[in-house]
Amino acid sequence: MNNITIHGRLTRDPEFGTYTTAKGETKSNCKFTVAVDRRIGEETDFFNCITFGALSNVIDKHFSKGKEIVVSGEMQCNPYKAKDGTKRYPWSLVVNQFDFCGSKKDKEGASKQDDVPPGYEGSEMVEEEDLPF
Numbered sequence: 001m002n003n004i005t006i007h008g009r010l011t012r013d014p015e016f017g018t019y020t021t022a023k024g025e026t027k028s029n030c031k032f033t034v035a036v037d038r039r040i041g042e043e044t045d046f047f048n049c050i051t052f053g054a055l056s057n058v059i060d061k062h063f064s065k066g067k068e069i070v071v072s073g074e075m076q077c078n079p080y081k082a083k084d085g086t087k088r089y090p091w092s093l094v095v096n097q098f099d100f101c102g103s104k105k106d107k108e109g110a111s112k113q114d115d116v117p118p119g120y121e122g123s124e125m126v127e128e129e130d131l132p133f
Contacts, residue, residue: 004093005072006047007101008036016060030056034069034093049073049093059098068102071095 014032021027030051035044049071051059063069073095082088 002074003072004075005070006034006036006093007070008034010063010065010067010069011035011046013064014060016056027053028056030059032059032063034071047093048090049095051095055095055098070099070101072097
């Protein structure tokens with residue numbers, strides 16, 4: 001099983017975008033990075049995250065740099081060869097659910113039910129053929 005849950009803060013505003021599936025359909029995605037402090041010591045880990053579909057719209061609309069978030073999903077490695085010929089192994093957290101957290105002030109603007117897409121309950125399954133990699 002490949003499942004990870006992290007709790008941290010966005011290091012920058014989410015980047016909303018679109019991609020084309022293998023079936024030729026245009027779908028949305030959203031990329032963002034979450035900083036997570038380690039329990040021991042002064043170190044911080046940074047997780048590159050990506051969402052697909054309706055979840056992307058919610059993340060883009062309700063989150064910005066510095067906002068606190070809990071996300072869970074699966075880690076995926078997408079190796080590639082860099083321009084200098086070295087092999088790179090970047091990891092991304094493919095988010096399938098999230099939760100609002102943080103101060104009451106942060107939650108007030110983000111808890112409006114009419115802003116959430118119909119049928120959305122905090123998670124959305126992504127079909128493998130919908131992934132752009």
